[in-house]
Each structure stands twice: as structure tokens, then as C-alpha cells.
Amino acid sequence: MGVSEDKYQALEDDGQSEKALTVEDIINRTVAVKRTWWCMVKFVALFMTGIGAKMVGPMMIGLPIFAGFLNYKSWECVSEVCVNLSRNATTEDFYTRKTICDNGWAAPEDIRWLGNRTSFGLEWGLICGNEGKGSNLRSFFFIGGFVGLLVATTMFDAIGRKLTTLFGLVVVCISTLVSGFANGYTTMLPLRVIHGFGAFIVTTGVDLLTVEFVPTDLRNLSQLISSLFWMIGSLVLIAISYGILQWRNICYTLSGVFALFFLIVLILPESPRFQLVKGKEAQARKTFNKIAWIFNTHPLSKDTKIIFQDYKNNYWKQLKDFRKYPLMQKNTLILMVSWMSIACISYGLLFSFIFWSHRILCRTLLSSTLQ
Secondary structure (H helix, E strand, C coil), X not given: CCEXXXXXXXXXXXXXXXXXXXXXXXXXXXXXXXXXXXXHHHHHHHHHHHHHHHXXXXXXXXXXXXXXXXXXXXXXXXXXXXXXXXXXXXXXXXXXXXXXXXXXXXCCCCEEECCCCCCHHHHCCCCHHHHHHHHHHXXXXXXXXXXXXXXXXXXXXXXXXXXXXXXXXXXXXXHHHHHCCCCCHHHHHHHHHHHHHHHHHHHHHHHHHHHCCCCHHHHHHHHHHHHHHHHHHHHHHHHHHHHCCCHHHHHHXXXXXXXXXXXXXXXXXXXXXXXXXXXXXXXXXXXXXXHHHHCCCCCCXXXXXXXXXXXXXXXXXXXXXXXXXXXXXXXXXXXXXXXXXXXXXXXXXXXXXXXXXHHHHHHHHHHHHHC
């Protein structure tokens, strides 16, 4: 039977601490205990399988770069005014954004876009004075992400890490599929908010779900792998966009990828910590024993008591901990400022690539590598 941490001291006083283990103790005694190369391969493979869904975040953030790019260097004149002006100008100076915007030209009346790659930015006329609308499609994603994080905070403890992550994957999968049928800016804008809502639930949920199966001394390695998958997500998006030239087909393909992530997360076990808090100790024990079987370690004894912290309705207590522990408050603020600064610089540069579409793949690849 599981016991809460406030009863653990009594067990120690009675000399029964060996018969009572915390969740961390069980994980540390079960996962990759032998540290052999084979055990580490299994650990990395299992962790990478679970954390793979984190690629949803960078894929959805970068979607407008390839689906909404503005190619101001690849076009030709259609109207007589445009043709006449082109005769008296050099190719390098004429075929630019400045020429189109200064003359107020639009497609298809004055110019025709060239190339096989399509873009909703060009298709919906989000050029020159309407470029701000394209920026909204990128920035509104983070509004949805902020709301998603707030909602997920409650859902993780209410229905579980796994179900919450699956919910986020359903949201982002369906909304991305619908985006492929969008016929204008007013349709895509709310969809981008929904993209952010689902994507941030997934990236946070899959991190939380997988890290609870990681031994204490391997958490630095797990966070490194987690960070690498953010970069890998960007690289996968680049590869998809390189091979698929139609922006609508990019949306359909990403939706299929997210459906695959859904199936992967579906086979992952729920967090045993959550199961214990919800009074599902039998399921938690089955989860621990499955892990023990994978890593060829001893299963959990029926006589062993599992110690866990009952964190239900504990949100205010967690906030008060910032006042109780000044060092945690200081480190949290430093990390918040650092992350915000890095994010502003990184995504500011990344989203500016939308105006350099003639080298968009190379520049985005460089950005992903630097990240």
C-alpha cells in the first residue's frame, strides 16, 4: 500500500525504511542500473521514442517560414507599366521588394510569381503593406501557447500527463490538417492560435511524462536529448519543406507526422507518480514491473510500500516555496530572463528569414544548427 511522505519518518523510526521506497528510489533501482552499454542503449532508445513528440513545437513554430514565405526575387512583369519600367532598369535592382511595394503592384494584375513553390503569403497577398498580417500569423502562435500552458498545468494533475499530451496531439493534428484547407488570413489566424495551444501542451507534457521515468543521475543526459529533439524537429521540417513545394501539402504531411506521434505516445505508460496520487497503486506497480522487465532488474516486491507526495490542490504551496527558498526564486528569475532574451533573439532572426526566401532553406538550417 502506498504511503505519503509525512508518514515516512514513522517507518524509519520503526526500522522499516528498506520496506518503503520513494518513486525516485524505485526508478533509480530499476532503470539502467547496471550502466552497461546495452542498458544505456535501451534507455536512450526508450527515452528518445517518448520524447520524439517534442518535435511538434519547432515544426509548428517554423511552419509559416516555409508555408508563408515571400519571394520578392522571383517574379515577372504582366502589366504594360511594369514591362516599360523593367526595360530601363538592371535585373538586380529591379526585381526586389522595393520595386513591387513602391509601385503598389499586385499579382496577378501587375506581376506573376515564378517558381514551383507556393506560399499562402503570396496566394493571399500578404505583401508590402500587408506583411504585418503575416507577422500576426507567427506571433499569435505564442498567444495560443501561453493559454495552452495555463490549461495544461491543471490537466496534468487532473487527467494525467499521458492523456493531456494525447489531447494536445489531437488538437495540433486536426488543426494542422484543417490549415491545409484554409482559404484566407481570417481563417488561418485562429488556427495559428490553436496550433500554439496544442503544440505547447505536447512539448511540455511529453517532457513531464518521460522525465519521471529517468534516474536522478541520468537527468542531465535526458535533458540534453530533449533539447536535441527541438533542433531535430526544425531539421525534419526543413527536410519536409525541401521535398514538398506546395504549402498545403506541407500542412497535410505535418498532420500525418503528428498522428504518428500520437500512436507512439499512446503506447507509453502513464506516470506512476500520477497513478499513485489518484489511488491507482496497482497500475503504478505494473508500470514499475514492466520497466524492471525491460532492464532485467528485480520487480517491485508486493511487501514494499511506495512513498509519494500527495500534491493535489497544492498550487499555492508551490508558489509560496519561492518565498521560502530565496535561491530558487533567484535562479528561476535568472532563467526566465535568460530564456526570454535568447528566445527574442533566436525567433526574431528565424522569422526574418521569411524575407530572404531565395536562400530560406540554407538560412533556416543554419539557425536550427546554432540552436
